[in-house]
Amino acid sequence: MAKSNKPIVWGPFAAGGTLTAFLTPILVLLTLLQPSGLSYESMHALASHWAGKVLFVVVIFLSLWSAAHRMRITAYDLGLRADAFVAALVYLAALGCTGAAIYYLLRI
Amino acid sequence: MSTREWVFRHPRYVRYMVREFSCLFIAGWTVLMVWGLKQLAEGPAAWAAFLELLRTPASIVFQLATLAFAAYHSITWFNLTPKALPLQVGESFVPGWVVAGAHFAGWAIVSALVLALAL
Amino acid sequence: MIQLEVLRYNPETDQEPRFQRYEVPFRDDWVVLDALNHVKEEIDPTLSYRWSCHMAVCGSCGMMINAEPKLACKTFVRDYSGVIRVEPLRHFPVERDLITVIDDFVAKLARVKPWLMPKEAPANGEYRQTPAQLKRYKQFTLCINCMLCYAACPEYGLIPGYLGPAAITLAHRWNRDSRDGGREARQEEIAAKEGAWECSFVGACSEVCPEHVDPAAAIQQVKIENTVDWYKDHLMPWLKK
Numbered sequence: 210m211a212k213s214n215k216p217i218v219w220g221p222f223a224a225g226g227t228l229t230a231f232l233t234p235i236l237v238l239l240t241l242l243q244p245s246g247l248s249y250e251s252m253h254a255l256a257s258h259w260a261g262k263v264l265f266v267v268v269i270f271l272s273l274w275s276a277a278h279r280m281r282i283t284a285y286d287l288g289l290r291a292d293a294f295v296a297a298l299v300y301l302a303a304l305g306c307t308g309a310a311i312y313y314l315l316r317i
Numbered sequence: 318m319s320t321r322e323w324v325f326r327h328p329r330y331v332r333y334m335v336r337e338f339s340c341l342f343i344a345g346w347t348v349l350m351v352w353g354l355k356q357l358a359e360g361p362a363a364w365a366a367f368l369e370l371l372r373t374p375a376s377i378v379f380q381l382a383t384l385a386f387a388a389y390h391s392i393t394w395f396n397l398t399p400k401a402l403p404l405q406v407g408e409s410f411v412p413g414w415v416v417a418g419a420h421f422a423g424w425a426i427v428s429a430l431v432l433a434l435a436l
Numbered sequence: 437m438i439q440l441e442v443l444r445y446n447p448e449t450d451q452e453p454r455f456q457r458y459e460v461p462f463r464d465d466w467v468v469l470d471a472l473n474h475v476k477e478e479i480d481p482t483l484s485y486r487w488s489c490h491m492a493v494c495g496s497c498g499m500m501i502n503a504e505p506k507l508a509c510k511t512f513v514r515d516y517s518g519v520i521r522v523e524p525l526r527h528f529p530v531e532r533d534l535i536t537v538i539d540d541f542v543a544k545l546a547r548v549k550p551w552l553m554p555k556e557a558p559a560n561g562e563y564r565q566t567p568a569q570l571k572r573y574k575q576f577t578l579c580i581n582c583m584l585c586y587a588a589c590p591e592y593g594l595i596p597g598y599l600g601p602a603a604i605t606l607a608h609r610w611n612r613d614s615r616d617g618g619r620e621a622r623q624e625e626i627a628a629k630e631g632a633w634e635c636s637f638v639g640a641c642s643e644v645c646p647e648h649v650d651p652a653a654a655i656q657q658v659k660i661e662n663t664v665d666w667y668k669d670h671l672m673p674w675l676k677k
Contacts, residue, residue, distance in 0.1 A: 212623055215633040216666035219659065229343055230394040230420075233387040235428035237346060239435050240371055241380050246435030247368065249361045256357055265354065269347055276344035282636045283337045286324075286590065306351050313354040323590045326503060330590065333638045397637065400653035401660060408571045 218278055218300065225275025232268065256317040269310045273303035336393045339386035346383040395420040438462045439519040440471055442483065445530050453530065455521075456480075462513065468522065469497055469508035472534075485534035492646055495582035498525050499534050505587035505644045526587040541583055544599050547625050548607035553618030569614040576609035576654055578647040585641035585651050591634050598634040599625060601641035601651035608654040611661075623662070632658040 239247065246252075255261040277299035284295045324330050356367035370376060398420050399413035437459050445453040458479055460471045469487055476483050487497040490509045497508040500523040502516065513520065528536035554563070585601035586592050592600050607626045611619045626632050635655045642652040668675055 212627040212662075212666075213629040213631070213633050214666070215629065216663040219633070220663050220667060223660075223663070226390075226394055229387065230391040231424055231427045232431070233343055233346075234384060234391055234424075235431045237380055237384045237387055238428075239431070240346075240350075241377065241384070243368055243371065244436045249357075249364045252357055252364065256354070269351060272347045273344060276340040276347070279337055279340035280344070283334075283340070286334075286337070286594065286636065306348055310351045310354055313351070313358040316358040317354075323593060327640075329640055329643060330638070333640075337636075397639070397656070400642075400650065401656040403653070403657065405568070405572060408568050410571075 218274075218296075221271060221274045222278040223275075225271035225273075225278075228268065228271045229275060233272065253317065256314060262314045262317075265314055266307065266311055270303070270307040273306055274300070277303040332393075335386075336389060339390040342379075342383040342386040343390065346380070346387075349379075391424060395424065438471070438513055438516075440468075440475065441519050441521045442472075442475070442534070443523040443530075444483070444533055446482075446532060457519070464514055466513045467509050468499075468501055468506075468511045468513060468520065471513055471520075472508060472522070483534075484532050493580055495580035498582040498584050498587070499523065500526055500587065505584035507582060507584070507646050510646055525583055527589075527593045528583070528586070536583075538583065540596070541581075541586060541600070541602070544603040545581070545606060548599070548603050548610075549618060549622050549625075550606045550610060552610070552613070552616055553621060554615060555617030558615075563615045565614055572614070573609050573612035576605050576612070576649060579605060579609075579649050579651075580647055582646065584644045584646065588640035588644040590638055590640070591636060595630070595634050597630045599631050601635075601655065604632050604635075604658060605649060605651040605654040608658050611658075623665075626658055627662045627665075632662065635659070 256265065280299050281292070281296050285292055289295060324334050353364075353367050356363040371380070395417050399416040402416055404411040404416065438461075440458045440460060441455050442458065443453050444450070444456045458475045460474045460479075463470070467490075469490060472483065472485055472487075476485075485497070485499070485508075487508065488494040489496070492507050492510045495507075498505060499508055500506075500521075501508065501511050502521050503523075505525060508522075522534065524530045524534045524536045528538060528540070531537050558564075579602055581602060583602070589598075589601060592598050604626050607622045610616050611622060632655050635652075637652060637656060639652045642650045645651060
């Protein structure tokens with residue numbers, strides 16, 4: 210049996226899982242509390258800076274990718290056996306949403 | 318083997334499924350944030366509308382659910398780190414609780430930092 | 437007295453499995469294996485099951501006890517109330533009564549090349565290994581091949597081709613042995629799609645393991661090693677010798 214290319218998708222999954230573990234809870238808390246850091250001025254300033262854009266893209270991509278990978282595994286666990294189809298669907302969705310984020314960031 | 322056959326056989330499989338389902342909420346919330354970026358790009362009025370959307374009851378329920386699921390993801394993820402990271406020192410290994418504990422501490426620090434930056 | 441409800445199946449006479457109830461004495465120090473032996477000796481000599489050491493080192497008596505994979509010799513009847521349901525280990529075909537067909541498991545163990553492939557010829561005919569080097573892989577040597585992990589693993593239940601916890605752990609045991617140089621040879625199996633990559637880290641294998649081998653840990657370590665290797669191979673090919 211040949212060595213699998215699973216690491217291509219698993220690497221970002223592991224990175225994303227780690228990132229979301231550290232970051233997502235506090236970020237969700239922020240969107241709930243809506244402190245001053247979420248004002249238009251602060252957010253626009255952050256998103257205008259190239260480093261801010263990179264930060265947004267990295268967090269969004271890794272969060273979506275790790276979620277997509279988990280959805281693929283879960284679909285299989287729950288009996289959806291068309292793995293190649295599900296994989297294409299979820300990974301393309303993650304890439305698509307990341308693309309959209311990049312598009313919006315470039316307009317800020 | 319059907320789902321009903323194995324997921325509900327033992328609490329450990331149910332807990333596994335709950336952990337896996339966290340991805341739906343994290344994905345959903347992230348997509349919501351991408352929508353937010355769109356609103357941010359469209360100007361102050363659009364951004365204000367986005368913040369208001371986040372304050373609707375449905376949004377709040379969704380965010381609270383996401384918070385719970387995301388925290389469950391974090392807890393389960395950090396508790397598993399000792400298995401993936403065996404740290405051998407001489408003839409013994411760094412105890413699991415130290416490895417996991419360091420991650421939990423890091424989680425607290427990162428959260429405090431982000432909170433401080435946002436307030 | 438306690439009641440055992442045991443799965444019976446004789447391929448020569450039965451169309452399908454059925455359950456048979458036996459009443460056996462309650463002894464405070466009995467394990468389920470003692471109860472089964474009592475059945476076989478005093479009540480029904482046709483009952484078939486595997487067992488040997490009666491002390492959790494041979495791995496023969498794995499079975500489902502109240503739907504949990506357990507060693508019958510390590511499961512005390514005093515810990516149960518009501519009827520104790522005894523079935524053959526899940527995810528394996530049933531040969532007869534509580535005896536399963538373990539060919540798939542044995543074949544998978546062999547596939548990972550679980551023997552020493554020396555890095556270099558030993559000096560003076562001896563391999564030298566420090567206690568620290570031994571400790572590095574010692575935990576993964578404790579497997580008694582009881583297959584409880586295969587019964588607990590939902591991925592093995594869903595994907596029969598999956599190598600499974602014990603086989604992958606065994607490969608990892610040899611990979612981490614300082615005397616061994618066979619990691620690349622084993623990669624064909626454990627780095628393949630049906631190797632470590634079918635694992636979704638449910639962790640049930642480690643929970644049911646009677647020897648605390650922690651196969652889940654071994655598999656995650658294999659995943660990380662293989663991922664690092666993959667990125668090194670593909671992004672830094674000049675590192676290859």
